[in-house]
Amino acid sequence: MAALLLGIDTAFGRCSAGLYDMDAGRMLARAEPETGKGHAEQLFGIIDAVLAEAGASYGSLGRLAVTVGPGSFTGLRVGVSAARGLALTLGIPAIGVxxxxxxxxxxxxxxxxxxxxxxxxxxxxxxxxxGRDAMLLNGPAALAPKELSEFIVPAARARSLALVGTGGAIAGSALPDRDVVLLSETAAVDIAVLCRLAAGRDAVEAPRPLYLRGADAKPAAAAGLFAMTGESAPQSP
Structure with a gap:
């Protein structure tokens, strides 16, 4: 039987799931609807549909992957809680990215x-x-735009700096003396990329939401999901 990985992303507006064949290195099924809110109510229905499309079941899963943030406080808790709960129930590893x-x-x-x-x-x-091939050079961090010049020093030798994400224009304005290329201004995670990244690494510990700063108020946890204590709430980007 193929080694199957289920990827989950609820960090932003999408409620996404994808099934990845780790042996063949290809996606078998995926769904990435823009749901806005309501991730908790829709996630397992989307997962069920993805498994059914591929002719797979929960019992055929060998690994899980989930985005851990930064992102929406409630969305992150839904996805990470689901991944941790499934990992515990199925006795398989979960990878946070x-x-x-x-x-x-x-x-x-x-x-x-x-x-x-x-x-x-x-x-x-x-x-x-x-850096090249997604080697981490600095961060992740929460910082003021004026601090970006120092933040990107590890990439000083690169001919140009590619920018991706909703803060791309902010970075471009904050780095007027740097040759930058704005590639994307969205926060839409590609579920296939998530699955590919998680397939190539070992599970070290259970995934936890990545909170880079606290919020003004702490929203209630999503009801009925795997509890995670001792975490402060972030402000959604």
Missing amino acids: TTLETLAAAYAASHDAVLSILDAKRGEVYAALY
């Missing part, structure tokens, strides 16, 4: 330096800097 890495990885093979950056509001951005 940051949204910043997933956004950058789609372009890292063709650029020497990629700055994955999200508009975090309140005068800040969430950023992570990657």
